[in-house]
Amino acid sequence: DIQMTQSPSSLSASVGDRVTITCRASQSISSYLNWYQQKPGKAPKLLIYAASSLESGVPSRFSGSGSGTDFTLTISSLQPEDFATYYCQESSRTPYTFGQGTKLEIK
Amino acid sequence: QVQLQESGPGLVKPSQTLSLTCNVSGGSISSGSYYWSWIRQPAGKGLEWIGRIYFSGITNYNPSLKSRVTISVDTSKNQFSLKLSSVTAADTAVYYCARVKNIYAFDNWGQGTMVTVSS
Numbered sequence: 001d002i003q004m005t006q007s008p009s010s011l012s013a014s015v016g017d018r019v020t021i022t023c024r025a026s027q028s029i030s031s032y033l034n035w036y037q038q039k040p041g042k043a044p045k046l047l048i049y050a051a052s053s054l055e056s057g058v059p060s061r062f063s064g065s066g067s068g069t070d071f072t073l074t075i076s077s078l079q080p081e082d083f084a085t086y087y088c089q090e091s092s093r094t095p096y097t098f099g100q101g102t103k104l105e106i107k
Numbered sequence: 108q109v110q111l112q113e114s115g116p117g118l119v120k121p122s123q124t125l126s127l128t129c130n131v132s133g134g135s136i137s138s139g140s141y142y143w144s145w146i147r148q149p150a151g152k153g154l155e156w157i158g159r160i161y162f163s164g165i166t167n168y169n170p171s172l173k174s175r176v177t178i179s180v181d182t183s184k185n186q187f188s189l190k191l192s193s194v195t196a197a198d199t200a201v202y203y204c205a206r207v208k209n210i211y212a213f214d215n216w217g218q219g220t221m222v223t224v225s226s
Contacts, residue, residue, distance in 0.1 A: 001170075034212040043203055043216035044154065050210045087154060091211030095169040096156040 002026050002090050006099035012107040017078045021102045023071045023088035032092035035064055035073045038101075039084045047086075048073065078104075109134035111204050111217035118223050119198075125191040125222055129204030130184075137162045137182045142207035145178060145189045147200040148219075155200075159207055160187055194224045 003026035013019050023033065031051040036044035046055045048064035051071055061076040075082055083106050088099040115127035129143070136143060145157040158168040160178045168176050172191070180187040191198060201221050205213040 032210065034210070036213070043205075043219050044213070045216075046212055046214045049208070049212035049214070053210075055212075055214065089154075089212070094156075094159070094167045095171070096211065098154040098156070100153050 001095055002029060002092065002097055004088055004090055004097050004099040006086075006088055006102050008102060009100065010103040010105065012105050013078055014107045015078050015080055019075045019078055019104065021073045021086055021088075021104075023066075023073070023099050025069045025071075025090055028068045029090045029092035031067050032090055033064070033066065033071045034089045034091060035062075036087045036089065037082075037084045038087065044087060080106075109206060109215050111206065111215060113202060113204050113217045113220040115220060115222070117221055118225065119194055120226050121195055121224055122193055125189070125194050125198060125202075125224070127189045127202055127204075127220065127222070128186050129188070129217055130186045131206075132185070135182075136180060136185050136187065140209075142211070143180070143187045144205045144207050144213060146203045146205055146213070147198075148203070149197075149200040157189065157191075157202075196224050198222070199224045 005024045007022045033051045035048040038044040047058050052064045063074045086102045110132045112130045119125045142159040144159040158178045160166045175192045177190040201219040203219045204217045206215040208214040
């Protein structure tokens with residue numbers, strides 16, 4: 001199985017901040033990397049697919065980059081509704097695996 | 108807009124079989140454009156992919172659960188199902204069904220259903 005490692009595990013930030021979350025794969029996954037946002041008690045929501053493609057309806061302040069083994073999710077200007085947990089997921093082969101999550105909290 | 112809804116018992120006894128169904132509305136499972144998956148999340152923990160199915164019945168399972176998992180599809184009812192046998196407390200989790208788009212991202216999710224394994 002491919003192991004996905006996110007950093008940091010938690011992050012405190014303020015409204016308006018620029019935030020970057022990193023995801024590293026244990027082997028190359030090309031651009032088969034997706035990002036999700038999950039709020040308490042809710043299902044995850046797809047934000048970015050194929051490393052850098054913005055899912056329909058997702059605000060443009062979210063962006064993704066990377067290929068191979070190293071990927072980033074950037075939120076350009078944090079909004080109050082962005083405080084949540086974020087997961088990366090590789091989709092290069094089954095079994096699909098997720099990162100352990102990054103909890104984004106209000107400073 | 109496609110919607111997914113999980114249903115099934117919220118409490119299962121140890122050693123028994125967990126059975127859940129995902130009803131799909133607003134789109135046809137038989138369209139052939141997507142896979143359909145089950146994913147679970149223990150309380151306070153991360154996400155674990157269980158398996159996927161295509162409308163034709165082709166399946167792929169997580170090797171960590173493969174010996175205990177069966178995913179099936181009923182195109183006439185536009186739904187797919189999960190069976191997990193010989194459950195233990197470690198199988199207690201929120202279970203989600205999800206649609207798998209191209210590039211194998213989960214683009215639509217059910218709301219999730221909590222399943223507790225306890226006697």
